[in-house]
Amino acid sequence: MGKFFMLVIVLVFGSNLAIAQQDNIVHSIQKGESVYQISRQYGVSINAIFDLNPGSRDIIYAGETLLIPNSSNNTSSTSTQITSNGVSNYEVQRGETKSGLSRRFGVSIAMLEQQNPHIVNMLQAGHIINVDKSITEQARTARQGEHIVVKGETLWGIARQNGISVAQLEAANANQLSEFLQIGQTLIIPDKNSVITNPNEYLVVRGDTKFELARRFNMTIAELEAQNPHIIDMLMAGHKLNINKSESNAIATTTENNSVETPSVEVNNPTTNGDYIDYTIQAKETLYGLSRKAGMTMEELMVLNPSLRVAVNKGDIIKMPRNPSAVKESEVVTLDNTSNEIDINVNNRNASLFSNLNTTDVTGLYFYTPFSSQELSSPEERQKMVNADPNKQFYIDFFQGAQIAIDSAKSLNIDFDVALIKKNIAKSSITINSNHKKNALLIPFLDNASHFSEVISNEEVSVIDIESNIVSTNNTKVYKSFPTNELERTKALNYLALQNARVIVISELEESKNKALIQSIIPNAKFLKVDNSGNFGQNALDNTLSTIKPNFVILDSEKTSIFLNSTTALMSRLSNYDIQLVLLESALIPKQNQVSDMRFRVLKLIFPSILDPQNKKDIKDFERSYEDIFEVKPSKHAVLGFDITLDVLLRLAQDSSFESTINNVVSEHPHLRFEYKKSDESNYLNTGLHLLQYNSNEGLIEID
CATH class of the missing domain: 3.10.350.10 (LysM domain)
Structure with missing residues (x-):
């Protein structure tokens, strides 16, 4: 009986499968x-x-x-017919574009819009499309507030022609722009004076963030989202926001995180009326802990005590409120188990470092900078130096990131002293007299490595090169903490060399600037020259591409125009060739406001990166905390300040030597991986790179 029952199930399943097939x-x-x-x-x-x-x-x-x-x-409620003569009752599916439909139906976008005027402003899922190819395409004239794209036009040119910014143009057409402009496409031209359509509305442009908008309109992020529920999941260019403050005041904010109040602490004149007392910083105290004790935010405490922007040092005397007010959890950026935590021990990536922390011994951390402690602590002095040399802002950003790292390390009970050494080009050496057995000297962004000759110290000092290109002298160990451009190029080329594929290099130069390196790794690489606009000679590209092998096309140029025209040519050949785009350096990727990442996905772009795509949460946590403290987004230099400083402090706090941790431990923080390799007796190079690929279904994936 059981066997008969099983046979029935198999027959039923098989018949269903047959019907399905x-x-x-x-x-x-x-x-x-x-x-x-x-x-x-x-x-x-x-x-x-x-x-x-x-x-x-x-x-x-x-x-x-x-x-x-x-x-x-198709179970659609419409009866769709697509023939050589036209289209009848086609229902638009989610994700489809005018560009894609025009190619599929064999008509221009202008013809598509002419016969379906309801899609001119926006194509939406559910729209019904009808096309009769026997109808003659009419010459179109743009109405007031419109622009019809003609051959050769760009967003930048159209924006300039109409006296608006590219951001305004993109925001007004956010729902219809695809990877590139289409001839005949109708664009909406917003009034250059009406980005904010009325005092209570705002049109989101590319680059806006909830944090910046909430601050601009004197609202909390919770209030902004409560009035604009469509932005809760994602804020997008083209979103129209209700910024009526009177409405936000009427919204109930019963939860703790729905409102942020500023404590009524006078910080501009701290000595007035005897409101403040002198306080001596104790061992292992942190900026966060001091702010809690003061009943102030960390930023307010730093305004009151500018020296805290440099470091929290045991024995320093700072001003604290005589009668601290209670501070709400939402008013401070915390480094412990709260919603604003910077989790520096994420996913046990650094378990070997955290499990062996020595919290007894004291180490020394030194920064070689153009600022003295006094100058860095004084907002007026800092601004004066930045006005004289804008590149000095790099150092300020770096120290703000380092400050968060220092406080994070102190929260782990690591004991260390911090000091600044001001650059002096008149001196031929740096002398460090330290009371500690282990020390590290961080040297960021040195503009002329020849001004740095040697370190003279009574104790061991590890020199950390941060984009300074220092050469080791006098047996000093130098650790280059940031992967070089040459290492990026080599990593990408080594991957391509292992693939059974044709490698083609496109450049506008007579000789590709990386030709020697490419040929040393991939001797059979083909080199193809384009003109200054990125256009190929007749049949040159087709004669070079392989029909039997995958084609990896390296674009060896920094010009956006070359990128746009070359990738357009490559995409037009995807139906006949297997093509993938390769960039040898992450710095060569055009900015998002210049090129849509749709091209990267279509061509499955491969490129080297210092960032790990799996670390999105860690990066967002750091960015949120940084913005809450300093009221700006962290720059690349702030990121380096946090990751490198924290990594150095964790390695100093081990029982083994600093060099031993470099040889034996690979660490990874929110942005950077530190995987050092010895390049010679006195130099180490961080090789912590990822090779990433754009995948249309999964986003960025790591392939090596």
């Missing part, structure tokens, strides 16, 4: 085909094929078969 088309994969090509052939989406064939997301092989959903079995 009859509803689908079986496609035999031909050599050179991609899922994208096959989806276009049958008029179905890529995701529909992926759903039926899960393994096809990764790779497909010639000779195997794919199940293709039969479009005639």
Whole structure:
């Protein structure tokens, strides 16, 4: 009986499978085909094929078969017909664009919009499209507030022509811009004086953040989100915000995090009326702990005591309120177990460092800078130096990041002293007289390495090079903490050399600037020259691309125009060739306001990076805490200040020598990985790089 029952189940299941397969088309994969090509052939989406064939997301092989959903079995309420003469009752699907539909139906965007005026301003899922190809395309004239794209135009040119910024133009057309402009596309031209359409509204532009907008309109982020629920998940360019303050005051803020009040502490004149007393900092106290004791935010305490911007040192005397007021949790940036915590022991990546901390011995941390302690502590002096040399802001940002790292290390009970050494180009050496057995000297952004010759110290000092290009002298160990551009290029090329593929290098120069390095790693690489606009000679690209192998195309140029035109040419050939784009340095990636990342995804861009895409939460936690303290987003230099300073302090706090931790421990903080390799007897180089690839389905993934 049991066997009979099982047989019935198998027969029923088999018959259902047979019926399901009859509803689908079986496609035999031909050599050179991609899922994208096959989806276009049958008029179905890529995701529909992926759903039926899960393994096809990764790779497909010639000779195997794919199940293709039969479009005639579409359960849509409309009866869609797509013929050579036109389109009838086509329902727009989520994710489709005018550009994609125009190619699929074989008509221009102008013709698509002419016969379907309801999609001119925005194409939405659910729109019904009808196209009759027998109708002659009419010459169109732009109405007031519109612009029709013609050949050769760019967003920058259109914005300039209409006296507006590119950000305004992008915001007004956020829902219809794709990877590149289309001839005949209708753009909305906003009034250059009406980005804010009325006093109680604001149109979000690219680059805006909730934090900045809340501060600009004197609201909390919670109030901004409460009045604009559509931005809770994500703030996007083109969003219209209600910024009516009277409405935000009427919203109940019953939870602790819904309101942030500023303590009524006089910090501009701390000695008035005897409101403040002198306080001696005790061993292992932190900036956070002192702010809690004072009943103030950390920023307010630093305004009251500028020396705290440099370090919290045992024995220093600072001013504290005589009668501290209670401070709310939401008013401080915390480094312990609260919602604002900077979790510096994330996912046990640094378990070997944290498990062996020596909290008894004291170490020394020195910074070699253009500022003295007094100058760094004085806002007036700092601003005066930045006005004279804007590059000095790099150091200020660096120290603000380092300050958070110092406080984080003190919260772990690590004991160390901090000191600044002001640069003096008249001196040929740096002398350090330390009371500690282990010390580290951090040297950020040295503008002329020849001004740094040697370190003379009575104790061991490890020199940490931060984009300073220092050469070791007098047997001093130098640790280059930031991966070099050459290391980025080498990592990408080594990966390509292992692939069974053709490597093509595109450059506008007669000789690619990286030709010697490329040929030393990939001797068979092909070199292709484009003109100054990024255009190829007739048939030059097609004659170089391989039809039987994958093609890795290295774009060896810093010009955005070269990137745009070259990638446009590559994308137009994806139906005939297997192409992937490669950049040898992360610095060569165009900025987002210049090039849409749609191109990166379509061409599956490969590039080296110091950042780990898996660390998004850690990075956001640091950015949130930094913004709360300093009221600005952290720059690259602030990031270096935090990650490098924290890593150095953790390595100094081990029972083994600093060099031993460098040889044996790979660490990883929110932004940087520290994986040092010895380059010669006195120099170490951080090789902590990731090789990333844009993937249309998963975003950025690590491939090496």
